[in-house]
Amino acid sequence: MAILKTYARLWSEDLDRALPPLVELVGEDPHLRFEFGEVELGAVGDFLVIAGPADAAAKLPKATTTVIVSDLGEVGTVLASHGAEVTFGPVQGPTGSYLFARHADGSEVEYVQWKPELEARIIR
Numbered sequence: 001m002a003i004l005k006t007y008a009r010l011w012s013e014d015l016d017r018a019l020p021p022l023v024e025l026v027g028e029d030p031h032l033r034f035e036f037g038e039v040e041l042g043a044v045g046d047f048l049v050i051a052g053p054a055d056a057a058a059k060l061p062k063a064t065t066t067v068i069v070s071d072l073g074e075v076g077t078v079l080a081s082h083g084a085e086v087t088f089g090p091v092q093g094p095t096g097s098y099l100f101a102r103h104a105d106g107s108e109v110e111y112v113q114w115k116p117e118l119e120a121r122i123i124r
Contacts, residue, residue, distance in 0.1 A: 007048035015051035
């Protein structure tokens, strides 16, 4: 199992306003942009922006970061061996399989195993 990418999660009410400064700072265009329920997500560099109305964001599981991994099943095994609790998932989403876990220290993390074509396009 490998960690392929880690995103800092940013919350916004307007993705179109949130992305331009990140695009300029990172020096590249967003490599992901999609709708997920009532929110829209965009990723540029190592930032993942989750945008939508506050009430929609409040319904989503909270996490401090999103971690892209090569094997979600193995992640679950490692987390359990260290006292973590899976709080949501694993389930399928627009980009692949994902779960949310609360680590033994209380931190909450989203782990995602991308679909192969997405991994091939973004992870070089």
